[in-house]
Amino acid sequence: MTGAAELRSRTREFLAAHPPATTGRSEFLGARFDAGLAWVHYPAGLGGLDAARSLQAVVDAELEAAGAPDNDPRRIGIGLGMAAPTILAYGTEEQKRRFLRPLWIGEEVWCQLFSEPGAGSDLAALGTRAVRDGADGDWVVNGQKVWTSSAHIARWAILIARTDPEAPKHRGITYFLCDMTDPGVEVRPLRQITGEAEFNEVFLSDVRIPDARRLGPVGEGWKVAQTTLMNERVSIGGMRLPREGGMIGPVARTWRERPELRTHDLHQRLLTLWVEAEVARLTGERLRQQLAAGQPGPEGSGMKLGFARLNQEISGLEVELRGEEGLLYDDWTMRRPELVDFTGRDAGYRYLRSKGNSIEGGTSEVLLNIVAERVLGLPAEPRNDKDVPWKDLAR
C-alpha cells in the first residue's frame, strides 16, 4: 500500500514535471491519470496506485495548492460516480482500458439509461428489450428511457435492458455500455416544472450494441446495477459544507437584510430549520470522519433523505418570506442546462427544483424502506412479484 507521505512526494514530483501554469488542461489531466493520481484507490495503470481511498485527499490538497485544473467533476458526475466503479468491478481488461481514461479526464461524458416510464421505483420491472441478432451477433435494443440527465451531451451510456422475458424480473436483465451516437438513439428534452429541461427522454430504436460492450454476464444485469446504484447513493451529499453552506444560506441572508419581511411565525420556523440544517451538516461531517477512519457507517443512506426534506422546507419558507416577490418567478424560458444551479436562481426555482430531491436517485419512500430493512433489520413486506416470469407481471 502507498502511504500519505509517499503520495505527497509523488504529487509534488508530478507537479514539478507538469507545472499547471504552463501545461494545457487536457494534457495535464491525461498526465495526471497516467501518473496514477486521478483516483488513487483505482489499480495502477487505470488512473490509480492501489492506495487507500481516503488518501485521495492528500493528492487533492497538493494539487489545489498548486492551482492545478480539475476534471470538472460535477459535469461528469454520472461517469465518475456510477459508470466508472461499475466498469471497474465488472469490466473486461479491454473495457477498463478503453473507457476509464477518457471518462476521468472528461473527454467522454456518460449518462445513465435505467429508469423507464413504466419502471420507476420498481426499476427491475423495466421493459426495454435487447435481443441477440444470431448466436454471436450484436444485441439489438428497443425501448424508452426517461429522466436521463446529460443525455444530450453524453458520448456513452450505461444501459440495462431485458434479455429474458421468461425469467423472473430480477434475473432476465443484462447490463450494456451503449454508444449514444448510434443512429437509433434519439434524445428529446423533457421539460420540468421549473420550465427548463435538465433531463431527457431517450428513445432506442434498433440500436446495435456489439457483445464486446456487454458488462458482466448475460442475465446478471441486476446484480451489476446494484454496484452502480450503491455508488450513486454514496456520492450524493458527500461534500463538506461550511455553516449555512446549503439552502439555509440564502434565506438567512434575506432575513438579515430585510427586517420588514420578518414575522413571528416565520421566525420560529426559520430557527427550527436553521438548527436542522446545522445538525445535517454535522451529521455529514461525522460521516466523512467515519469514512476517513475506515469505519463507514450506515449514516450515508440517510443523508439524502434528510437533505431532500430540508431543501424542500427551507425553499418553501424562502418563497413565503419574500411575500409579494414570492409571487414572481425569475424565468420560465425553456433551457437545457448542463448543471443544476441552485444558488444562481431565485427562491421560486429552488422551491420547484428541490421537489425533485425526494424523487431522483430513489424516492424518499423507497429509501426509508432501505434504511428500515438494511440498517434496522426490519422484515420486508410480503411480495408477489419475485418469482413470477417478467412477461406475466401486471402492467
Place this chain on the structure above:
Amino acid sequence: MSTQPDLLYSETEDDLRAAVRSLVTGRSDPAATLARAEEGSPYDDGLWQSLAAGIGAAGLLVPEELGGQGAGHREAAVVLEELGRAVTPAPYLTSSVIATETLLALGGADDEATGLLKGLAAGRSVAVLALPLSTSPEAGLPDGATVTGVADAAAADVLLVLRPDGLHAVERGDAAVQPLVPLDLTRPLASVTAPEGSGTRIADAEQARAAVRRGLLAGAGLLASEQLGIAEWCLEETVRYTRDRYQFNRPVGSFQALKHRMAQLWLDVAGARAAARNAADALATGSAEVPLAVSVAQAHCSRVAVRAAEECVQLHAGIGMTWEHPAHLYLKRAKADEIALGTPGRHKEVLAELVSLPGPR
C-alpha cells in the same frame, strides 16, 4: 479556517462505555427502580458507588492533582449516554457534571471549594446546585431562600446555594429538603430551603454567576448525550419488539406505515449523535463555539428524545401504555429532559442572538 470538531468515539471512550454499560445493564431493573421510587428514593447506592468510585466516572472532569481522572467532557458524555439508555437514577448530571463544573470554574481560589471537589471526584460525596432543573444557562438566577424543582437534592450531601453575596456550600442537614412529586420518577425533585447564614461562602457574587453559568452550560451540553442514549434505547427496543410481534399473520415491523416511522427516527438519532458529540467536543476543547454547539444540541436532541419515547409507546401499543413496561420511564425522562436546562425554544432564542437571526421588532 477553524479546525473540525472530532465527532467520533475514541478507543478509550469505547472502553469506558463498555464498562458503564456492563455495570448499569447488570444492575438495571426497571421494576425494582419503580418500587424504590414509590417508596421515596429510586437510587441504587451500590450502583452509584461502583460508577462514581469504582469506575471513577465521578472524577472524569476533575484534574488528577485533585483526585480526578483528568479526562473530560467527551468521556463524561459517554457515561451519560449509557445512563440515558438505562434511565438510571443517579446524580451524575447534577453532581458529577453541573456541580463539579461549577466548582472547577472557581479556579481553585477557595480551599473549601477545592476540598469539596476532591470529595466529589472520589465519589465520597454528592453535591447539587440549588437551582430549578429547568434553569437555562442564559436565564436569570433566583436568589431567594427557597428554591423549587431542585434535581437530586435528596441524594446530595452538600447543596450549592446562590445568595445575593455569592455561592455557599450548605450541608444538607442544615437545609430543609422537601420532596416533590416528579413527572420523571427516576430523577427526584425537591424544594430546598437553606436558612440565611447557613453554610460556607465559596465564591463572591460575580465569580458565582460566571461559575454557575459555566456549570449549567456544561450540563446542558452533556444532557444532549443523555437524550441521545434515551432515543437510542427507544428506537432499538421498538425495532426489536415490532420484529417479534405478529399481527395479521406477519411481524408488525414489516408494515411500511411502521417501518417508515422507525427509519425516520433512525435519521433523527444519527443527527442527535452528531450534535451531541459536537457539543461534548466543544466543551472538551474549550472552543469559542461552546454556547452555539450547546444550544444546537439541546434544540435538536430534546425533541428527538421525546419523539423517540413517544414513538416507542405508540409502536408498542397496548403494552407500551402499561406501568409494567419500562417505556413510560423513558417517556417521562425524555419529557422532563426537554424542560431541563432550557427548553428547545429557549435554546433557539439563544441561537437567534448568536447567529444574528433576530425576530420581528
